[in-house]
Amino acid sequence: MHPDGRLEYVGYETFNGVLDYPVSAHPVQDGNDLLFHAYSVDEELIKEHGTMKVGRYNAETESVDTYLVPTPGKSHVSFAHSLIYTNEYIIVWDCSVHFSTDALFEGGSFFKNNQDHTLKFGLMPKNATSRDEVIWIDSGQTGAIVHPLQAWEETEELENGEHRTLIKLWAPFCEDLELDLKQSNTFHMMEFSIDASHKTVSQQVIDDGISSEFAVMPPKPSHSSPKSICKTKVNNPDGSSTVHSSTLSVHDRYGFTAIFDEEGSGHFVGYAKWDMASGNRCLHSTKYFSRGEIGGEPMVVRASGKERDTIYVGSYVYNEEENQSYFLLFDGETNELVCRLKMPKRVPYGFHGQFISGEDFESHFQYHEALDKEELNDVQHCPLKWMRFFLKDFIGLGQI
Numbered sequence: 421m422h423p424d425g426r427l428e429y430v431g432y433e434t435f436n437g438v439l440d441y442p443v444s445a446h447p448v449q450d451g452n453d454l455l456f457h458a459y460s461v462d463e464e465l466i467k468e469h470g471t472m473k474v475g476r477y478n479a480e481t482e483s484v485d486t487y488l489v490p491t492p493g494k495s496h497v498s499f500a501h502s503l504i505y506t507n508e509y510i511i512v513w514d515c516s517v518h519f520s521t522d523a524l525f526e527g528g529s530f531f532k533n534n535q536d537h538t539l540k541f542g543l544m545p546k547n548a549t550s551r552d553e554v555i556w557i558d559s560g561q562t563g564a565i566v567h568p569l570q571a572w573e574e575t576e577e578l579e580n581g582e583h584r585t586l587i588k589l590w591a592p593f594c595e596d597l598e599l600d601l602k603q604s605n606t607f608h609m610m611e612f613s614i615d616a617s618h619k620t621v622s623q624q625v626i627d628d629g630i631s632s633e634f635a636v637m638p639p640k641p642s643h644s645s646p647k648s649i650c651k652t653k654v655n656n657p658d659g660s661s662t663v664h665s666s667t668l669s670v671h672d673r674y675g676f677t678a679i680f681d682e683e684g685s686g687h688f689v690g691y692a693k694w695d696m697a698s699g700n701r702c703l704h705s706t707k708y709f710s711r712g713e714i715g716g717e718p719m720v721v722r723a724s725g726k727e728r729d730t731i732y733v734g735s736y737v738y739n740e741e742e743n744q745s746y747f748l749l750f751d752g753e754t755n756e757l758v759c760r761l762k763m764p765k766r767v768p769y770g771f772h773g774q775f776i777s778g779e780d781f782e783s784h785f786q787y788h789e790a791l792d793k794e795e796l797n798d799v800q801h802c803p804l805k806w807m808r809f810f811l812k813d814f815i816g817l818g819q820i
Contacts, residue, residue, distance in 0.1 A: 423785055438484045441465060441473040446502035446567075452479045453546075455510055459500045461519050461530075471497045474510060474544060486510075490542045490554040499531045499599070504568040505546070506587055507667055509616075511571055514540040514556075515564035517597050529599040535562050543587070543616055557614060559621040564597040569609070569635035569675045570668075570696060577663040587614040588666075590626070590696060592633045592677055604684035606631045609677070609694060611701065627703040632677035632692050634717040638752070640671055641728040664699070673697050674752070676718045676733055679706060688770075691718045691733060693755070707755040709748070713737040714769060720752065721775040732758065734775065736767040 421427055433439075442465075447456040457474040460466060470489035477484050490512055497519035503512050516539060520532040539562065543555040568591035577583040592607035609626040655661050673696055678688040690708035695701060709715050715735040723730040731752030738745050745767040749758045 421784065423781075435477060435484050438487060439475075441469055443475075444500075444502065448503060448505065450476075450505050453477065453485075454479070455503060455505055457500065457503050457512060459497055461497050466494055466497070470494055472500055472512065474503065474512060476510070476546060486546065486548055488544075488548060488551055490544050490551055492551065492556065496534075496537075499564060499566075499597075501566050502568065504571045504589065504591075506571045506573050508545065508573060509587065510544040510546055511568075511587070511589065512542045512544065513565055514542065515597075516562045517564045517599065528602075531599045533564075533596055533598055535596070537562065539563050539565070541589075541612070541614055541621065543614070555616055555619065557616070557619045557621055559612065559623065561595075561621075561623060563593055563595040565591045565593055566597075566607075567592065567633060567635045569677065569694065570637055570672060572666060572668040572672070574664055574666045574668070577665065579660050579662075584615065584617070587616065588612070588668075588696075589614060590635075590675065590694065592635055593623075604680075604686055607633045607680070609692075609703070626694070626701060630692060630703070630706065631680040633680065634678040634688070635675060636677070636718055636720050637672060637675045638720045638731050639722050640669070641722060666697075668696060674704065674731070676720055676752075678715065678718055678735075679708070688715045688717075688735075689713075690715065691735065691750075693752070705755055707733075707750060709735075709737050710739075712741050713739050713746075715748075716770045717772050719775055721749075724777055724779065736763070736771045738766065738769055
């Protein structure tokens with residue numbers, strides 16, 4: 421990336437020839453690790469490997485420490501658009517939407533809903549070396565997840581001293597997803613409680629009053645140690661109580677999704693803020709754009725320095741009446757509008773984006789200038805290394 425914003429293509433990243441499978445558009449940064457995956461419909465790749473492959477690249481060792489096929493069979497290709505992680509696991513899923521060649525004759529999407537197939541979660545230990553270590557658990561529910569919001573481990577301690585550890589996963593969930601432009605879909609925020617020991621899954625709808633998707637979390641502070649949310653005591657209907665102890669960081673309490681309009685057009689008309697803290701789990705608030713304005717995926721920005729606990733939510737919107745695009749920035753705490761910027765050109769509907777600070781950009785340019793001159797020292801590093809992989813390498817290798 422050049423100082424004037426131009427991107428220069430430099431080739432594929434194969435991690436020294438390790439990658440032998442496509443990579444999705446949704447790699448995820450987990451500390452010094454980059455988690456990535458993909459599914460493939462290529463018959464030769466499926467025959468040689470399988471229908472999905474998951475990897476973990478470590479920036480410190482500059483090596484792929486985990487790279488395997490987690491799925492137990494090759495009978496179908498599931499729409500696995502992204503993945504998520506907890507402290508212990510990389511989580512993937514096998515949903516009810518499968519690749520089908522029927523579209524060659526019937527038209528529409530190549531991915532069709534299969535109501536005979538239920539949603540299954542694959543829990544893959546981060547240091548796994550074979551598919552035998554992956555725990556697959558059937559939810560018993562038909563449906564699909566596209567963009568998950570957050571996942572974490574949580575211990576429930578009962579009054580009698582018994583306790584169990586669950587994986588909590590929040591995600592917009594659709595019971596009958598159809599990937600067809602003529603079909604509108606409804607997504608409700610769902611909390612999945614996954615018990616790895618007993619191989620069970622329960623689910624609870626957090627809110628069914630809005631349909632929303634494109635889940636996104638605030639970036640973690642760069643110079644801050646996570647603080648655990650305090651233990652929460654919850655009174656049960658039978659008079660007993662349960663103490664919840666969560667590994668969820670205070671920086672991960674709130675997440676955001678884009679709200680669909682009520683007409684079923686598929687347009688995003690605002691964003692929703694979700695509270696995932698024990699005892700408060702709910703739809704926190706909503707913010708709608710002005711009438712006649714269509715938005716895209718919310719971009720969540722964290723302030724730097726002493727203001728690092730301050731969150732902002734941005735979105736590009738298109739004003740249909742004016743035929744004009746704007747960038748809107750809101751206060752993530754109050755949902756109040758901070759600024760409205762008129763764009764010099766129309767921004768495509770549904771535009772994705774990520775905020776990068778000027779400080780990080782400057783460090784990026786200095787790093788690559790020193791790299792070109794072979795003047796790097798042990799202290800210098802590129803703060804946008806993962807962005808470089810995403811923009812220049814993974815998009816070229818993979819499939820959306």
